Structures are given as structure tokens and as C-alpha cells.
Amino acid sequence: xxxxxxxxxxxxxxxxxxxxxxxxxxxxxxxxxxxxxxxxxxxxxxxxxxxxxxxxxxxxxxxxxxxxxxxxxxxxxxxxxxxxxxxxxxxxxxxxxxxxxxxxxxxxxxxxxxxxxxxxxxxxxxxxxxxxxxxxxxxxxxxxxxxxxxxxxxxxxxxxxxxxxxxxxxxx
Amino acid sequence: xxxxxxxxxxxxxxxxxxxxxxxxxxxxxxxxxxxxxxxxxxxxxxxxxxxxxxxxxxxxxxxxxxxxxxxxxxxxxxxxxxxxxxxxxxxxxxxxxxxxxxxxxxxxxxxxxxxxxxxxxxxxxxxxxxxxxxxxxxxxxxxxxxxxxxxxxxxxxxxxxxxxxxxxxxxxxxxxxxxxxxxxxxxxxxxxxxxxxxxxxxxxxxxxxxxxxxxxxxxxxxxxxxxxxxxxxxxxxxxxxxxxxxxxxxxxxxxxxxxxxxxxxxxxxxxxxxxxxxxxxxxxxxxxxxxxxxxxxxxxxxxxxxxxxxxxxxxxxxxxxxxxxxxxxxxxxxxxxxxxxxxxxxxxxxxxxxxxxxxx
Numbered sequence: 001x002x003x004x005x006x007x008x009x010x011x012x013x014x015x016x017x018x019x020x021x022x023x024x025x026x027x028x029x030x031x032x033x034x035x036x037x038x039x040x041x042x043x044x045x046x047x048x049x050x051x052x053x054x055x056x057x058x059x060x061x062x063x064x065x066x067x068x069x070x071x072x073x074x075x076x077x078x079x080x081x082x083x084x085x086x087x088x089x090x091x092x093x094x095x096x097x098x099x100x101x102x103x104x105x106x107x108x109x110x111x112x113x114x115x116x117x118x119x120x121x122x123x124x125x126x127x128x129x130x131x132x133x134x135x136x137x138x139x140x141x142x143x144x145x146x147x148x149x150x151x152x153x154x155x156x157x158x159x160x161x162x163x164x165x166x167x168x169x170x171x172x
Numbered sequence: 173x174x175x176x177x178x179x180x181x182x183x184x185x186x187x188x189x190x191x192x193x194x195x196x197x198x199x200x201x202x203x204x205x206x207x208x209x210x211x212x213x214x215x216x217x218x219x220x221x222x223x224x225x226x227x228x229x230x231x232x233x234x235x236x237x238x239x240x241x242x243x244x245x246x247x248x249x250x251x252x253x254x255x256x257x258x259x260x261x262x263x264x265x266x267x268x269x270x271x272x273x274x275x276x277x278x279x280x281x282x283x284x285x286x287x288x289x290x291x292x293x294x295x296x297x298x299x300x301x302x303x304x305x306x307x308x309x310x311x312x313x314x315x316x317x318x319x320x321x322x323x324x325x326x327x328x329x330x331x332x333x334x335x336x337x338x339x340x341x342x343x344x345x346x347x348x349x350x351x352x353x354x355x356x357x358x359x360x361x362x363x364x365x366x367x368x369x370x371x372x373x374x375x376x377x378x379x380x381x382x383x384x385x386x387x388x389x390x391x392x393x394x395x396x397x398x399x400x401x402x403x404x405x406x407x408x409x410x411x412x413x414x415x416x417x418x419x420x421x422x423x424x425x426x427x428x429x430x431x432x433x434x435x436x437x438x439x440x441x442x443x444x445x446x447x448x449x450x451x452x453x454x455x456x457x458x459x460x461x462x463x464x465x466x467x468x469x470x471x472x473x474x475x476x477x478x479x480x481x482x483x484x485x486x487x488x489x490x491x492x493x494x495x496x497x498x499x500x501x502x503x504x505x506x507x508x509x510x511x512x513x514x515x516x517x518x519x520x521x522x523x524x525x526x527x528x529x530x531x532x
Contacts, residue, residue: 048444048445048452048453048455050444050445050446050447051445052445052446052447053445053446058446060444060457063444063455063493065453065493068453068493069453069493069495069497096453096495096497096498096501097497097498097501098451098497154449154451154452154529154531155531155532156447156449156529156530156531156532157532158532161445161446161447161448161449161529162445162447162448162449162452
């Protein structure tokens with residue numbers, strides 16, 4: 001009896017799964033945000049936001065720096081390897097070092113976060129990505145217009161007091 | 173020899189370019205005042221130009237380059253004539269005094285039919301120029317047929333600015349054929365007086381109206397100068413009557429109400445942002461600047477490092493950002509910076525210590 005029922009279950013399993021081969025073509029990695037973020041970006045606009053003033057509703061709370069300090073020439077490259085994994089990043093354009101101009105990077109999530117947590121770009125000093133040297137909030141993910149907005153936030157004692165908003169345009 | 177020919181060639185090729193070099197734009201004229209406020213084209217007038225919003229230097233030698241109704245200094249762009257020179261009045265104001273019919277060699281009718289007074293202000297050699305200016309002319313000919321005894325330009329005068337008062341004596345009995353007409357007056361309901369004192373020749377002259385012919389007269393004055401009021405005096409009205417020589421006839425009492433003086437908004441200096449770290453830009457912003465204030469000079473002391481520089485602007489705003497990001501990059505143990513900001517008169521605008529935020 002015992003043997004019979006096991007045998008029966010085995011047959012049933014074979015019938016259900018065994019001969020059913022799903023034909024979904026060759027295997028493909030899912031498309032990640034790295035495909036959108038990697039590449040060369042030029043600066044459309046740089047805004048300095050006084051987060052302390054903004055929180056306390058004091059004006060002015062932002063200033064445009066786009067035309068100052070050579071920022072018109074600002075460019076940034078986010079590189080990936082052949083497997084679409086993030087490698088190094090580099091800033092060109094002889095601008096003041098608001099953040100280290102060279103290093104390594106990765107996203108906080110390879111996919112658009114489904115909760116309210118912001119997507120971030122983490123910056124590292126080393127290829128192994130153990131020594132953090134900063135981060136950006138991605139306030140606007142790359143869209144069909146080839147635009148992306150990233151925000152560098154200055155935080156002291158847990159409170160943001162300044163941020164720099166880089167509006168970027170992809171270089172084709 | 174070749175070298176000489178080459179040099180000469182270069183001079184001939186390049187010289188016209190130098191001469192045609194585009195002048196630097198110094199900015200627009202903020203305002204133009206005429207005194208007398210109204211005048212005939214054959215009457216002497218002084219135009220005063222407010223150049224506080226331009227980059228001309230206080231007291232700089234400036235010239236008028238006027239091409240309408242005619243171009244008296246034609247052909248001399250790179251070497252303006254002395255007759256076109258302006259007079260510096262202080263406080264970034266320059267004036268030019270002329271009698272239009274003489275200066276433009278035109279009749280009043282020709283000037284009236286022209287496009288008006290169009291010009292630029294420039295330095296002697298034409299390397300700098302203001303924006304194009306136009307002196308507005310007030311045509312008062314309608315007064316002759318308006319059947320109105322008194323008319324004031326502007327309607328509501330200000331204490332420190334010119335006023336012209338027209339008088340049609342034909343509408344007042346007793347004025348026909350009088351030798352002269354005088355302005356017997358005071359301001360703020362006779363609080364400060366300038367009476368017609370017929371026995372004093374200088375007062376008679378000072379109070380005498382200009383005879384425009386056919387019984388029409390004009391009085392031109394700047395209240396603060398005419399009445400000698402102290403600075404800050406608030407004028408509410410001018411009260412007066414027109415008096416024929418030796419009080420042979422008088423007009424009824426008249427009153428002209430003064431315009432309201434609107435003080436300019438006070439200057440406002442601020443740093444941007446309100447809190448900074450060693451790795452941020454520091455902005456200096458000064459709005460509603462006083463006349464002639466167009467530069468901010470800063471000195472930032474951070475430990476042993478001293479950063480200096482200057483930002484330019486105008487009366488509306490002077491703004492600039494100090495690159496602490498590069499200048500203080502990598503300096504260890506900085507806790508604060510000392511910032512001193514001065515204006516172009518060397519007056520201290522701000523002298524403060526800013527604590528640098530430590531980043532998490």
C-alpha cells in the first residue's frame with residue numbers, strides 16, 4: 001500500500017512537470033538601472049540649496065551655480081563592465097571638488113525601489129567598495145529624454161544643511 | 173626693408189580694426205532730469221544723467237554723442253570735442269547744459285519736427301559707451317490756448333527736484349503791460365518763505381518770472397535750493413500768488429501740493445547659505461545698494477590661509493560666491509573662518525566669524 005501510493009505520486013509528478021519544457025528562448029539577465037545610469041553625462045544645471053533655510057522657510061533658499069567655477073564644462077562618467085556591473089566613475093572639466101572626482105560606484109539597488117526609500121549612488125575610494133567617500137540621491141532616474149538628476153547632500157549631526165542638485169544630460 | 177614693409181602693411185591692415193573696435197557697454201542711464209523742467213527749444217537747459225547703474229567711474233570725464241536732431245560732434249568718436257563734455261555733479265550724476273537751437277544749429281520748428289534728442293554717453297576716446305538715451309521733451313504749447321491761469325510741471329513737485337510753473341496773466345485783471353511779474357511764495361503753508369520784496373534788487377531778480385510773451389510767464393525753481401530748506405525737510409505744498417511789479421496787481425492765492433517722497437528700500441546684506449562646511453561655496457549677496465556702491469571686497473581668513481577677492485554689481489544687487497571648496501580643500505582641523513566684507517568706499521559691510529559645520 002505504502003509503496004503503491006509513493007509510486008502513484010511519482011507518476012503524477014512526472015506527468016505534471018517531467019515532460020513539460022518551457023520554451024522561453026535563450027536566458028537573458030533582467031534589465032537593471034545600470035543600463036540607464038552608466039555612460040557619460042554633461043551638466044545642464046547646478047543648483048545650491050540651503051536646506052537649513054528651506055526647512056525654516058527662510059528666503060533665499062537656493063542659488064544657481066551653473067555658470068560659475070567652470071561648471072559649464074562639468075562632465076561625469078559612470079562606467080560598467082561587460083556584465084553591466086558598476087566599476088569606476090570620473091569627473092572631468094576642472095571644477096572645484098565638491099565630491100572626490102575619481103573613484104568607484106554602485107547603486108543602492110539595481111532596480112527602481114518599490115518603497116519610498118530613495119535610489120542612491122554610493123561612491124567608494126577602492127575597487128572593493130569598502131571605503132565610502134560619499135553618495136548621491138538620485139532624485140530623478142534617467143528618463144526617455146536622457147536626463148537624470150542627482151543630489152549631493154551635506155549632513156551634520158544627522159541634519160541636512162546644504163545640497164547640490166546636478167541636473168545631467170546624457171552624452172550620446 | 174622687408175621687415176619695414178611688413179610692419180607698415182600690418183599697421184594699415186590692423187589700424188582700422190582698432191579704430192572700429194567695439195566699445196565696451198557701460199550700462200544704461202538710470203534717469204534723466206531736465207532743468208528747467210519745461211523749456212522752449214531756444215532756452216538754455218541742463219540735462220542731468222544718473223549713471224549709478226553703469227560701470228563708469230565716479231568723476232570720470234564723459235562726453236555726449238548726440239545724433240538727433242543733428243550730430244554736432246560728427247567724425248570725432250575717438251576724440252570727443254570739449255563742447256560735448258559733461259560736468260560731473262557728484263554722486264554718479266553728470267550734467268550737460270545747452271541751448272538746443274544753438275547746439276544743433278536748428279530752428280525750434282526743425283527740432284520740434286525731428287525724432288527728438290537721441291544720444292549715448294561715452295569716454296573721450298570712445299572705448300566705453302552708455303546705452304542709447306533719449307531726453308523726453310515736454311511740449312507745453314497747449315497751455316497757451318487752455319484758458320488756465322496756473323499749471324505746474326510736474327503736477328506734484330518734490331522738494332529736491334525742479335518744478336516749472338506757468339502763469340497766464342491774461343486771465344487776471346491788472347497785469348496787462350506790467351514791467352515784470354514776481355513769485356511771492358512759501359512752502360508748507362508759508363512755513364518757509366520767499367516773499368517778493370520789491371525794494372531788494374536781488375530778491376526782485378530771484379522771484380521774477382520768465383516772460384514768454386503775450387502775457388504768459390514761467391517760474392523755474394528747485395524748492396530745496398530756492399527756499400534753503402535743510403536736508404530731510406518734508407515739503408507738503410507750495411503756496412503762492414503772482415504779483416505784478418511793485419504790487420501793482422496780484423493773482424488769487426494758489427496752492428500746489430507736493431508729491432509723496434518714496435524712500436528707497438534699505439540695503440540688505442546676507443550670506444548664502446546660512447550654514448556651511450569647509451567643502452562648500454560661500455555666497456555674498458547685497459541688495460538695494462546705495463547709489464555708487466557697486467563692489468564688495470572680501471577677505472576670508474581660515475587658519476593661516478587668507479583668501480581675497482572682489483565681486484561687482486549694481487544698485488539692485490551685488491552677488492558672488494567664494495570658492496572655499498578648492499581654497500580650503502584638505503586643510504586639517506579648521507573649525508571656523510573669519511570673513512570681512514567691505515564695499516568700494518572701504519566701508520565695512522560685515523566682519524564676522526563663521527563656524528564650519530562638521531560633516532557626518
